Amino acid sequence: MIIKFAKKLDIEKILPIFRELEEYYFGDKAASLNEIRDYFLNKVFSEISGVQVLLAMDEPEKVVGFATISVLFPAPKLSGQIYMKDLFTSSSSRGLGVGRQLMRYIAKYALEHGCNRLD
8 A cells, every 4th residue: 555645636546535535425415526626626735725635545546545634833842733634445445454554654744743743
């Protein structure tokens, strides 16, 4: 499994799993792929967003899970804080440790960047 931070160039890879997330929460009222694409281009990956999207990918680079995080300052003892907004795994990958690997990656990232807290 590969875990990496997404960039705008990854939007097409992200669309299927975010569509699955939308269907999970909203059923037949889920946003369309075009609406999700527009949302990522204009909101999630906008200059003011402050959100980073982590992708968990199997071979050959199919996204099977994701997490969204933000690094927040200030935090106690002149550190940072990681806030995780979402963690989602594809129904086809649940129970395979995808979420655990994403959490480990985030915890390691937090420590490497001097963050004393993960929420």
